Amino acid sequence: MSAEGVQVEHTEADAPTGLGDxxxxxxxxxxxxxxxxASQDVSISYISLIxxxxxxxSEPVLSTIANKLGSSVEYLRTGRDAHELxxxxxxxxxxxxxxxxxANGEALQTFSEVLAHRAAxxxxxxxxxLVGQATALEKLGRLEAAIPILEDLFREPSLAAGSDDWCRIAVALCRCYRNSGDITVSIEIGERALAELDSLGLDVTMDHIQLGSSLMASYYMRGDLTRAHLLGERLIPASEAExxxxxxxxxxxxxxxxxNSRGKLPEALALVERALAMMAEGDNQRHVAQLKMNFGYLLLQSDLPxxxxxxxxLEAAQQSLAEVGNADDLARCEISLADAEKALGHWDEAVAHAExxxxLLGTEPRVLSTSARATLAxxxxxxxxxxxxxxxxxxxxRQLRHFPPSHEATLNWRYIGDLWQRHGNDIHEALKAYDMALSSAGVARTAHLQATLADDRR
Structure with a gap:
């Protein structure tokens, strides 16, 4: 008796755990x-061993057996039929x-449900x-859960350097470590990945551009502006072409x-405005919103704000980020809106944004929370x-003392020092904050700064 040519439906009871079963x-x-x-090519004893x-x-043998059993190769291999797959x-x-x-929460639930049956x-x-799950966790601000998933994926022997998945995971790891405050590891990952791409002997590719852009952001956060600038000089011509x-x-x-960090604000405004125009041509709503937020921030820092x-x-960015951004995106936007309202003399509105x-940042320690508190001060x-x-x-x-040195920490210490000096009338506290800023930037306190503060004391 043969079931050849007849496809059968499988139920949960029909699904033993192994292919042989x-x-x-x-x-x-x-x-x-x-x-x-059995057949001319497959003996009875071989069927018994299977x-x-x-x-x-092999695939041909499995296909022959599937046909004789009226099943599908997918069901025999995974326990799930083509419809389920x-x-x-x-x-x-x-x-x-x-x-x-x-809809990041909904996405996380969907990927988790799929992965609950990963054996099939x-x-x-x-x-x-897994990439989807990690992305959802990152967008929900759960970096401590996203990073181990990405680390495991990046260590997979089957993940080929230079592939789309490899690049996507490398960029996500670099970004997640940076946003979690571990700038050193973020840069190590970005530099190592960029070196691997270079070793393939390719011209600058889209992968170089994506990885390099993330690495530039990490250099910027660490305050390594020279490396960021040099990498930008390498990537901008390639990005124009590719x-x-x-x-x-x-x-x-x-x-x-x-x-902007190098003190070239007009150049910064021109570059960011160009970036905004480019991204507006695409369909990445989050990137466009982040650029609007960044442009708004730079306009507030101008000599003629x-x-x-x-x-x-910033309000346009806020509206978009409420749909597609994460908690950090929205918090940064709120802090910049507080700065804008502060510059306009709208104190209550400014307080509301900073609060x-x-x-949005919750109870987890973040340098961004320090920025919000200093803004409220x-x-x-x-x-x-x-x-x-x-x-x-x-x-x-008090909170900022718990974070490792970084460009962002340096800026916050400088801001705190300025507030003590301008409004708090406490030169001693201002000096301590400036000391911390200089230490975070990797330099010792200069006699010039001491002399400046001594003049202010008089």
Whole structure:
């Protein structure tokens, strides 16, 4: 008796755990003997070894056995039929769409459900679901959960350097470590990955641009502006020739940040405005929103600040980030909106934005929380409420001491020092904050700074 040509539906009860078990169960169900599955090329003893799990059949042999059992190769190999596998593909695609639409919690649940049955998935589908899961966790601000997933993926022997998945995972790891505050590891990953790409002997590719853009951001955060600038000089010409709108925009964006830190604000504004125009041509809503936020921030730092234009850009960014951004994105936007309202003299609105930033950041220690507290301190000083101002200023300094040196920490210590000097009337505390800023930047306190503070004391 043969079931050849007849496809059967499988139920949960039909799904033993191993390939050999499934073949034996289906053979018994159809009343077949091992000799019925044998052929000129496949002996009865070989069929017995397959069923006992001691041999793994080749694809042609498995296809022949599947036909005789009225089953599919997918079911024999995985325990799931083609329909179930198709549903899994659809589910993963649904999760990826949810990520693009900013439904990060829904995406995380979808990928977790898929991965709960990973034994029935092939390597590429498992990797795709894991990347989606890590991306959702990152967007939800759960970096401590996203990083181990990405680390495991990056160590997979089957992950080929230079492949799309390899680049995507390397960029995500570099970004996650940077956003978690571990700038050193972020740079190590970015430099190592970029060196691996270079070793392949390729011209500058889209992968170089994506990795290099992320590495530039990490250099900037560490305060290594020379390396960031040199990398930007390498990437910008390549991005003009090869990059997508989003990739080119990312390079110009980071180049703008570096130019601003080097004191070249007009150049920074030009670079960021160009980046915004490039990204607006693409469909990455989050990148466009981040660029608007960054442009608004730079407008507030200008020698001739434009708080009205900055506020307009920041409010547009805020609206988009509420849909597609993560907690850090929104918190940065709220802090910049607080700065814009502060520049316009709208104290209550400024306080509300800074407090919302703190709420978004939660209880986990973040340098960004320090920025929000220092911003609140300045606003309350301007509102002539020194007691509240000092409370936030002391809390900001206390929290910032727990973070390792970085460009962002340096800027915050400088800001805290300026607040003590301008509003707090405490030169001793100002000097301590400036000391911490210089230490974070990797230099000793200079006699010039001491002399400046001594003059202020008089």
């Amino acid at each position: 499934r073949i034996r169960a289906l053979r018994a169900r159809h009343g077949l003997k091992q000799q019925d599955l 069923e006992s799990g001691k041999r793994t059949p 198709g549903e899994t593909h659809i589910k993963v695609a649904f999760g990826e769409m949810a990520l693009r639409n900013g 998935l092939d390597t590429s589908m498992i990797r795709r679901a 990059g997508s709108y989003a990739a080119r925009g990312a390079v110009y964006w980071n180049a703008g940040l570096v130019a 434009d708080p009205d234009r900055a506020k307009e850009l 919302r930033a703190l709420g 300045e606003i309350y000083f301007l509102k002539q409420e020194p007691d509240r101002a000092l409370k936030y200023l002391k809390a900001a300094a």
